[in-house]
Amino acid sequence: MKLEVGMLIKTNYSGPYRIKHIIRGCTCPLYMESAPQPAHIHLTVSRPDGSGKFYLSHFFEDTLCSLDKTYCGFKTKLDFDRIIVLPPDGEIQTTLF
Numbered sequence: 001m002k003l004e005v006g007m008l009i010k011t012n013y014s015g016p017y018r019i020k021h022i023i024r025g026c027t028c029p030l031y032m033e034s035a036p037q038p039a040h041i042h043l044t045v046s047r048p049d050g051s052g053k054f055y056l057s058h059f060f061e062d063t064l065c066s067l068d069k070t071y072c073g074f075k076t077k078l079d080f081d082r083i084i085v086l087p088p089d090g091e092i093q094t095t096l097f
């Protein structure tokens with residue numbers, strides 16, 4: 001699924017959000033002093049009405065799954081976050097012009 005600015009999404013734990021900006025091809029580490037990661041995306045998002053500013057990091061665009069987040073919160077099994085694309089609300093077209 002190719003993500004576009006203006007799309008409505010949520011994650012498995014939060015949202016909904018509207019995509020404001022997409023950074024592709026990033027290889028930054030998950031946390032300080034860890035190894036570089038496979039190319040992934042970072043999203044800047046707002047609430048659907050355009051307010052607020054939030055960041056969703058370390059997702060793969062082709063699967064919409066995150067990198068392994070097992071390190072977070074001392075989890076004992078593999079854990080991934082997910083992006084869920086929501087039906088468009090008609091504002092994608094208006095943002096193109």
Ligand SMILES: [Zn+2]
Pocket residue numbers: 026027028029040041042058
């Ligand atoms: Zn990155």
